Amino acid sequence: MVRHAELVELVLPDFGYPIFEPSLTAETYLNRLERLRKKCSGDYTHMLVYGDREHSANIAYLTGYDPRFEEALLIVDIEGEDQWILVGNEGIGYLEISPIKEQLYPVLYQSFSLLAQDRSKSKPLKQLLQDTGITANSTIGVTGWKYYSAQESPDPHHWIEAPSYLIDNLRALATDVTNATHIFMHQTDGLRAVNEPEQLAQMEYAATLTSQAVRNVIYGIRTGMTEYQAVQLMNLNGYPHSAHTMLSTGERAWMGLPSPTNKKIQRGEPFTTAVGLWGALNSRAGWLLEHEMQLPKKIGDYVERLAAPYFEAATAWLEKMSIGVTGGELYKAVHDRIGDSFYGVWLNPGHLIGMDEWINSPIYKDSKDRIKPTMALQVDIIPATGTEYFTINTEDGIAVADQHTRNHFMEYYPEAWDRIVARRDYMTEQLGIRLQPEVLPFSNLASHLPPFILNPQRAFRMTE
Incomplete structure (x- = not known):
């Protein structure tokens, strides 16, 4: 039976915040x-x-x-x-x-x-x-x-x-x-396409910080705040950045990359934010509304036309991800669903991440490059529609880990491993995303995607 994305009320668990910071010897x-x-x-x-x-x-x-x-x-x-x-x-x-x-x-x-x-x-x-x-x-x-x-x-x-x-x-x-x-x-x-377990643990630490920062904004943003005040919700701890902090609303949000300003946030505006630290970046984008009934009439089908197909494509990418899968298969999983020019997915749908936000990408059309154990990748699928539909975005990080690496995490980084297991449970049991055992989610948002930012509990899941 064909599955599809639906919007439902979901309780995103508290996956925890790091106490232990991994380091490289x-x-x-x-x-x-x-x-x-x-x-x-x-x-x-x-x-x-x-x-x-x-x-x-x-x-x-x-x-x-x-x-x-x-x-x-x-x-x-x-x-x-x-x-x-x-x-x-x-x-x-x-x-x-x-x-x-x-x-x-x-x-x-x-x-x-x-x-x-x-x-x-x-x-x-x-x-x-x-x-x-x-x-x-x-x-x-x-x-x-x-x-x-x-x-x-x-x-x-x-x-x-x-x-x-x-x-x-x-x-x-x-x-x-x-x-x-x-x-x-x-x-x-x-050399940097693959990672030591210690490096992956450090990246999970960073990803917990970045994803929690974005999560804090999604759940705390209010109309009347300035963009600067929204960024203060991130509660970052000083870990080094890999990119400028991004948050913009209104007309500037269409550019995707601006830093925040003193502009006041208004209901009905488009919204985007991203936080990048060494080894991690997380992003979300959508509309500053509570419900699709509040959308302008000419984009009243935003959920059916853009947001739901997007979540289905991101789910297909995650479910296809495994050791040995080709980049071409991952590309196809996305473009079979949102490959039409309307969606504007022009960049590689996913890439390697390191201390720099984008190392390279094995994911492109007809790619024969195979995903290797200990790669760290971004679920980075950007629909740049260039239309009044704006966009939607869920960018989170994962690692692909063989059994040896998973065992290493369990033994040496139990705090991080507990977070990873809890995220997998949420994604599989609540969101209906069928992950392979080697896929380790690093994000405290765990693919939770609310298209209407003022109602963050209402997010997508897969259903039959």
């Missing part, structure tokens, strides 16, 4: 460096990982060091055992944050410092690079935050999104300097 980072060397052996002599405040995920993945005000450069001798990290004036002291600081050679490179700060104590960049063993015979891989295809360039391997002065100096020393970001960010084979 020095051993984890050293193991990652070892994996990098094995992966790059024979192809590169040196791997250079560039990072700045906006693009810190790859360098932090290897070191636990995230650039703040400055840029940074990690140089890994693939054939040896050494690694150097070039930082600016303020970065030297902040290197203490790295769990493997004793295994990093700190190098002061003051051109990474902010303008007007002292530049008199560091060597020229070319000499610093030579000091790490780079010669004319070196094979250099440079990791930034993107890599490119033949569709974009006739020579994509030589497109590198790092400062030109760095690439110019490297190419003055060595002839073989290419983009190596795929080593980290390829959608299935990249």
Whole structure:
């Protein structure tokens, strides 16, 4: 029998708030460096990982060091055992944050410092690079935050999104300097496409914070509040952000991405919000109403035409998700239901998440890429209708975990495991979403989707 989405009154359980914060040990980072060397052996002599405040995920993945005000450069001798990290004036002291600081050679490179700060104590960049063993015979891989295809360039391997002065100096020393970001960010084979159990536990912690923040807004927002006051309901604890906090109502909500303002929230307006922290992002969008009878007449069929089919597509994605499923199958599960141009699902319906909000995506039309154990993914299906129907959105995070990883969670992260089990129970028993055993929900919203924000208890479930 064909199932469909219906709106019903639901009681979203309290899944709890983290007390214990997982962390990554020095051993984890050293193991990652070892994996990098094995992966790059024979192809590169040196791997250079560039990072700045906006693009810190790859360098932090290897070191636990995230650039703040400055840029940074990690140089890994693939054939040896050494690694150097070039930082600016303020970065030297902040290197203490790295769990493997004793295994990093700190190098002061003051051109990474902010303008007007002292530049008199560091060597020229070319000499610093030579000091790490780079010669004319070196094979250099440079990791930034993107890599490119033949569709974009006739020579994509030589497109590198790092400062030109760095690439110019490297190419003055060595002839073989290419983009190596795929080593980290390829959608299935990249080092960061899969995660250690410890990393997943850290992501579940972050996702609990982000989802609870959005949940607090959904259940606490009132007309007459300002957008700033609505954001204060999030009650965030200071965990680092991966994206600007987003909340907008009225005309600005149609853009999707704006930060909040002092605008007063009014009944009948469109609404959207999203919160992103390292390893997690959650979002909801809908109308600031209590019931579909309050919608403008010309979109009176909003639930039947947009919202219900959307929830059915998100459910199909979740039910199809499993170890070994292809990205093409997940894409098809969504587009079979909301693939019409009216829905405007132009972006990949789901993607990998890490410290950065979007690593890459194995989910695209006809994709043969298979979902692997320990991947962390976003249920990120965005209907950009571009019409008076506005949109609806439920973005939550999950992990795909084999039995070994699930056992590890149960033993070492029982608090997180209890939340995961309770979320699964709600999704399967109350929402009618038939999850595979390997799907671990990380969101305290647990796919709870109220299209009318002023009535958050009235949400979708699947029924026959």
